[in-house]
Amino acid sequence: MAREPIIQVKNLVATYGSRTVLKGVDLEVYPGESLAILGRSGCGKSTLLRHMIGLSRPAEGEVLIKGQDINRISEDARVAIFRKIGMLFQSAALFNSMTVGDNVAFPLREHTGLEESTIQIMMKMKLDLVGLSGFDRFKPAQLSGGMKKRAGLARAIAMDPEILFCDEPSAGLDPVVAAGLDNLILRLKSAFKMTIVIVTHEMESVFTIADRIAMMHEGVIRAIGTRDELKQSEDPVIRQFFNREADDEEIDRDQYLNTITGAGG
Amino acid sequence: MSKTATKIFGQVGRRGLELAGQSREVGRLARETFYWMLIAPFRGKGFKWKYVVEQMVKIGYESLPIVSLIAFFVGLIIAMQSAYQLKAFGATIYTANLTAVSIIRELGPLLTAIIITGRNGSAITAEIGTMRVSEEIDALATMGLNPVKFLVVPRVLAMMIMLPCLTVIADLVGIFGGYLISMLTLDLTSVRYVDQTISALTFKDLFSGLTKSGFFALIIAGIGCHQGLIVRGGAEGVGKATTRSVVVSIFLIIAADVLFTTLFYASF
Numbered sequence: 001m002a003r004e005p006i007i008q009v010k011n012l013v014a015t016y017g018s019r020t021v022l023k024g025v026d027l028e029v030y031p032g033e034s035l036a037i038l039g040r041s042g043c044g045k046s047t048l049l050r051h052m053i054g055l056s057r058p059a060e061g062e063v064l065i066k067g068q069d070i071n072r073i074s075e076d077a078r079v080a081i082f083r084k085i086g087m088l089f090q091s092a093a094l095f096n097s098m099t100v101g102d103n104v105a106f107p108l109r110e111h112t113g114l115e116e117s118t119i120q121i122m123m124k125m126k127l128d129l130v131g132l133s134g135f136d137r138f139k140p141a142q143l144s145g146g147m148k149k150r151a152g153l154a155r156a157i158a159m160d161p162e163i164l165f166c167d168e169p170s171a172g173l174d175p176v177v178a179a180g181l182d183n184l185i186l187r188l189k190s191a192f193k194m195t196i197v198i199v200t201h202e203m204e205s206v207f208t209i210a211d212r213i214a215m216m217h218e219g220v221i222r223a224i225g226t227r228d229e230l231k232q233s234e235d236p237v238i239r240q241f242f243n244r245e246a247d248d249e250e251i252d253r254d255q256y257l258n259t260i261t262g263a264g265g
Numbered sequence: 266m267s268k269t270a271t272k273i274f275g276q277v278g279r280r281g282l283e284l285a286g287q288s289r290e291v292g293r294l295a296r297e298t299f300y301w302m303l304i305a306p307f308r309g310k311g312f313k314w315k316y317v318v319e320q321m322v323k324i325g326y327e328s329l330p331i332v333s334l335i336a337f338f339v340g341l342i343i344a345m346q347s348a349y350q351l352k353a354f355g356a357t358i359y360t361a362n363l364t365a366v367s368i369i370r371e372l373g374p375l376l377t378a379i380i381i382t383g384r385n386g387s388a389i390t391a392e393i394g395t396m397r398v399s400e401e402i403d404a405l406a407t408m409g410l411n412p413v414k415f416l417v418v419p420r421v422l423a424m425m426i427m428l429p430c431l432t433v434i435a436d437l438v439g440i441f442g443g444y445l446i447s448m449l450t451l452d453l454t455s456v457r458y459v460d461q462t463i464s465a466l467t468f469k470d471l472f473s474g475l476t477k478s479g480f481f482a483l484i485i486a487g488i489g490c491h492q493g494l495i496v497r498g499g500a501e502g503v504g505k506a507t508t509r510s511v512v513v514s515i516f517l518i519i520a521a522d523v524l525f526t527t528l529f530y531a532s533f
């Protein structure tokens with residue numbers, strides 16, 4: 001992989017108020033690869049994605065997509081870049097006032113000059129890909145959580161993006177559908193040469209779909225590499241994650257009492 | 266200095282900074298709105314007529330019954346109050362003047378704006394706020410679509426078209442209410458009342474009323490959208506923003522009215 005990275009994150013620092021969530025993240029994503037981002041809940045994975053797609057401005061550092069700093073370029077250049085990017089939000093973020101079909105058709109209607117009949121066909125194809133054919137007239141409120149996720153994915157790939165970001169695509173899905181989704185992502189990668197950045201907790205899907213794995217811990221990328229490289233790691237944080245071990249619960253009785261009574265601290 | 270005094274100064278300072286920050290934000294939003302409304306369409310960046318029409322229906326057509334009804338009642342009230350007062354001088358014919366002038370200059374624009382704030386300003390904040398909380402606005406932005414163009418411009422434009430229209434209707438219905446009650450209770454002929462009404466009004470009255478209503482529209486839609494866009498913190502945040510949107514809008518509407526009345530009618 002000696003090619004130029006398509007996404008470069010350089011020393012990214014992100015804060016919410018006075019809390020620093022990302023403390024200098026460095027990350028490179030290469031064209032055509034799939035990168036999985038792992039990490040404990042609340043460690044800042046969604047925050048990292050928000051910065052990578054330019055929804056939040058970094059406190060420090062920069063994000064480059066195709067060599068361009070997305071926080072410095074003109075509005076027009078940004079629009080040109082983002083037309084080629086799809087994002088599946090953790091909450092799916094479907095437009096609740098539109099039907100599922102209109103949600104998927106929306107980017108096509110806004111960005112392409114295609115005929116309505118063509119758009120309808122493309123919309124139905126994308127819904128079929130995620131296993132939601134026949135649901136195009138439903139409102140998002142009438143879908144289950146997992147179905148919303150899949151509809152969100154259909155919308156994210158509506159424009160056949162070059163880069164696809166997925167925030168926990170398979171959370172809340174049954175194993176059959178989750179496996180189907182993994183297959184879909186693999187197909188997108190091989191057929192459309194999409195670059196895929198995916199946040200997930202499902203180790204199964206990480207092993208199936210990810211070329212490389214980035215492990216986040218306490219606001220930085222603790223380790224990055226292929227599955228085998230990470231499996232051989234001696235780092236306790238990584239080993240704990242891969243072996244599905246719970247935190248060591250050596251409860252100090254006095255401290256526990258203090259915590260629950262709010263005394264001392 | 267005592268502790269309480271420090272506290273009060275601190276509070277005032279914080280509020281002041283907060284207010285200054287918000288005004289800057291509103292200014293930025295206004296600039297962006299005007300860009301997407303007046304400049305971008307001529308640079309081939311498109312314009313969302315579909316959404317403007319959608320909003321016009323919500324704001325104009327669907328508000329028509331309640332605005333008319335309230336204007337009618339207010340017409341009745343003003344005419345009755347005026348007639349009661351004027352009877353003492355045997356000058357009940359001037360009921361026509363008082364009703365027409367007060368409705369066209371003040372009550373028509375003001376009442377319509379306040380009804381529409383409650384009915385549509387709050388709805389704008391709630392809608393946009395909910396979209397903010399459910400990340401729909403972020404989704405729009407990641408598609409390379411500008412939220413101001415898609416959400417704010419249609420609402421501001423629809424409001425600026427429909428509020429003056431509603432105001433004209435409220436004026437007419439209100440005057441009709443006054444006419445009706447006068448015919449029923451006063452010893453006047455229909456022709457005299459109508460003549461008197463027409464002679465009482467000047468073009469300036471209508472012009473000042475409609476100018477005001479255009480600015481009120483800007484306040485209602487602008488504050489409504491801004492409060493919606495800055496929502497933080499879930500459903501509770503949306504509720505708070507909606508309340509704030511209505512309160513701030515009504516305050517600004519009345520303050521603007523004071524300013525306009527001074528400009529148009531102050532005799533100093």
Ligand SMILES: Nc1ncnc2c1ncn2[C@@H]1O[C@H](COP(=O)(O)OP(=O)(O)OP(=O)(O)O)[C@@H](O)[C@H]1O
Pocket residue numbers: 016021039040041042043044045046047048090
């Ligand atoms: N809007 C916000 N305001 C303040 N703090 C926030 C906000 N969003 C996230 N945080 C904080 O930032 C940290 C990282 O959040 P983030 O959503 O990025 O975590 P995550 O890694 O995606 O977790 P999960 O796997 O549970 O989705 C959390 O500790 C959270 O409390």
Ligand SMILES: [Mg+2]
Pocket residue numbers: 045046047090167
């Ligand atoms: Mg997350």
